Amino acid sequence: MEDLLPVFPDFDSCSLHPQGPFVMAGPCSAESRARTLDAARALAAGGVRVFRAGVWKPRTRPGGFEGIGQPALAWLAEVKTLTGMHVVTEVATPEHVKVVIDAGLDGFWIGARTSANPFAVQEIADAVAALDPARKQSLAVFVKNPVSPDLELWVGALQRIYMAGVRRLAAIHRGFSFYAPTPAPYRNAPYWQIPIELKRRFPALPVIFDPSHTGGRRDLIAPLSRQALDMGFDGLIVEVHCCPDEALSDSAQQLTPQAFFDATGPLRRPAEAPAEATLELLRDEIDAVDADILDLLSRRMAVARRIGELKRTKGLAVVQPARYARLIDERCARAEARGLSPEFVKHFFSAVHEESVRQQMAPEDFS
Numbered sequence: 590m591e592d593l594l595p596v597f598p599d600f601d602s603c604s605l606h607p608q609g610p611f612v613m614a615g616p617c618s619a620e621s622r623a624r625t626l627d628a629a630r631a632l633a634a635g636g637v638r639v640f641r642a643g644v645w646k647p648r649t650r651p652g653g654f655e656g657i658g659q660p661a662l663a664w665l666a667e668v669k670t671l672t673g674m675h676v677v678t679e680v681a682t683p684e685h686v687k688v689v690i691d692a693g694l695d696g697f698w699i700g701a702r703t704s705a706n707p708f709a710v711q712e713i714a715d716a717v718a719a720l721d722p723a724r725k726q727s728l729a730v731f732v733k734n735p736v737s738p739d740l741e742l743w744v745g746a747l748q749r750i751y752m753a754g755v756r757r758l759a760a761i762h763r764g765f766s767f768y769a770p771t772p773a774p775y776r777n778a779p780y781w782q783i784p785i786e787l788k789r790r791f792p793a794l795p796v797i798f799d800p801s802h803t804g805g806r807r808d809l810i811a812p813l814s815r816q817a818l819d820m821g822f823d824g825l826i827v828e829v830h831c832c833p834d835e836a837l838s839d840s841a842q843q844l845t846p847q848a849f850f851d852a853t854g855p856l857r858r859p860a861e862a863p864a865e866a867t868l869e870l871l872r873d874e875i876d877a878v879d880a881d882i883l884d885l886l887s888r889r890m891a892v893a894r895r896i897g898e899l900k901r902t903k904g905l906a907v908v909q910p911a912r913y914a915r916l917i918d919e920r921c922a923r924a925e926a927r928g929l930s931p932e933f934v935k936h937f938f939s940a941v942h943e944e945s946v947r948q949q950m951a952p953e954d955f956s
């Protein structure tokens with residue numbers, strides 16, 4: 590995926606400020622003509638160049654609002670004519686692709702529930718491959734990460750669309766489903782290392798962040814967006830509704846146009862990199878700290894192996910759940926006092942403990 594073009598010919602100008610990120614905004618769903626046009630007019634007036642709105646809404650459980658469907662495409666086409674914004678919506682089937690293209694929209698995104706299914710993505714890719722070359726060249730496609738934290742599945746979905754001939758391609762990071770306990774305060778866990786690895790592997794691929802579905806809460810949009818831009822994400826996709834409290838889907842996370850401009854207007858992309866010399870010094874410091882961490886871990890494992898021998902001679906079980914629970918509690922409390930997140934420390938020490946147990950059980954492999 591080396592020959593990717595920006596998603597729109599003027600990707601860089603789709604921002605609210607010359608140093609601002611690429612910005613795409615609009616309601617979770619196009620609920621009525623009036624509401625769709627209200628949101629679109631307010632966004633266009635404030636300088637937004639790319640409008641999003643769902644027409645088909647994949648709901649986790651039946652009975653929820655599943656979108657207006659095809660009739661809403663006419664409202665999106667109207668948004669394009671009235672405001673001049675680029676307009677995109679979500680597709681999940683080849684039929685959706687066909688009617689979105691027929692309605693003259695600029696592109697589409699593939700949602701998290703669809704990108705998790707290679708059969709569905711391939712059917713969409715086949716529909717795109719069959720388009721005439723000029724239409725394909727101008728088409729913008731955004732691929733959201735699959736609901737599960739699986740980088741290869743995400744890469745696979747992007748590759749299927751790329752291999753269909755799409756070159757205006759971008760990824761959207763919207764967080765991942767997780768198994769309890771909830772990594773508060775998010776709706777979907779960010780697992781930042783996954784999109785960052787995607788960016789490392791495909792430097793030409795723009796990666797856009799979706800703070801609305803990651804955070805699930807209005808008050809998290811600004812801080813999450815700031816964090817993502819600091820980490821080098823290329824842009825933002827944000828849900829904006831003219832009256833969020835009345836929204837038929839994702840009400841808690843949608844912003845009014847004014848709140849959206851307040852939250853994202855001041856955001857800037859960070860300067861390229863600090864002066865090279867300073868950066869090198871800081872990197873040297875990190876290398877040194879990491880070397881210390883490795884030495885300490887190796888010392889800890891040596892002690893664990895001695896404990897393993899002792900347990901064997903005394904006929905004791907390797908894993909002692911009460912001791913393990915005490916260890917985690919104590920480390921979390923110490924972590925908090927040092928400004929570290931207890932969640933991270935718990936994760937870290939459970940990995941350390943797992944490795945300790947492995948080494949205690951097979952000492953001959955490590956002597």
Ligand code: PEP
Nearest residue numbers: 617643700701702763802
């Ligand atoms: C959306 O963007 O409205 C949407 C349904 O997103 P996701 O696929 O990320 O849940």
Ligand code: MN
Nearest residue numbers: 617828838839
């Ligand atoms: Mn939504």
